[in-house]
Amino acid sequence: MSTQDIRSESAYATIDRTTPLYTIGIAAQLTGTTVSTIRMYEEKGLVIPHKAPSGHRQFSDSDIVRLRCIREHLDKRGLNIAGIKTLMSLVPCWVLKPCSEEDQQSCDAYTTSMEPCWMVSRKGPECETADCRTCSVYHIPDRCHDLKALYKGLIMTGEVPGDGAPTPSLHRKEV
Numbered sequence: 001m002s003t004q005d006i007r008s009e010s011a012y013a014t015i016d017r018t019t020p021l022y023t024i025g026i027a028a029q030l031t032g033t034t035v036s037t038i039r040m041y042e043e044k045g046l047v048i049p050h051k052a053p054s055g056h057r058q059f060s061d062s063d064i065v066r067l068r069c070i071r072e073h074l075d076k077r078g079l080n081i082a083g084i085k086t087l088m089s090l091v092p093c094w095v096l097k098p099c100s101e102e103d104q105q106s107c108d109a110y111t112t113s114m115e116p117c118w119m120v121s122r123k124g125p126e127c128e129t130a131d132c133r134t135c136s137v138y139h140i141p142d143r144c145h146d147l148k149a150l151y152k153g154l155i156m157t158g159e160v161p162g163d164g165a166p167t168p169s170l171h172r173k174e175v
C-alpha cells in the first residue's frame with residue numbers, strides 16, 4: 001500500500017500517530033535530512049524506528065515530529081547530538097511512569113544521566129520487557145516546545161526538586 005493509499009479517508013481512520021507509515025527515505029525527505037543521518041540518530045538512541053518483517057526501518061507521524069524537533073535543536077537552538085541526548089537522558093522517567101523504589105534501584109536510568117532510559121542496558125523489572133515506543137516517557141522529547149512547561153509542572157508539584165543544581169553544558173562545542 002502506498003503512502004497515498006494509507007492517507008485515504010477510510011484507511012486513515014484506522015491508524016494513529018504511532019502507526020509505522022514511512023520508509024527511511026520518505027522520512028528523510030519529510031524532515032529535510034538524509035538517510036544516513038537518520039541512521040546515525042538511531043545509533044545514538046534519539047529515535048527508535050519500527051522494523052518491518054523484512055528488516056526495513058519504518059517511521060510513524062510521531063517519529064516525523066520527533067525528527068523535526070531534533071533538526072530544530074541542531075539547526076536553530078545551537079545544540080549538538082550529545083546535548084540532545086543529554087536532554088533526553090534528564091527526563092525523570094521514574095516520576096512520569098512512575099515506578100517502584102525497587103525498580104529505581106535496579107535501573108541505570110535512575111542512577112545515571114548518561115543515556116535516555118530507553119537506551120540503558122540495566123532496566124528495572126517494570127521496563128525490562130516493555131516496548132519503549134509505546135511508552136509516554138519515550139514520546140516526551142517529541143514535544144520539544146513543551147519541555148519547559150513539563151518541568152515547571154513537575155517542580156511546582158514537588159516531584160522534581162528545583163534546587164538549582166548545575167546542569168551539563170548542552171551547547172555545541174564543534175561546528
Ligand code: SF4
Binds near residue numbers: 132
Ligand atoms: S518503558 Fe522504556 S521509555 Fe518507558 S520509562 Fe521504561 S525504559 Fe523508559
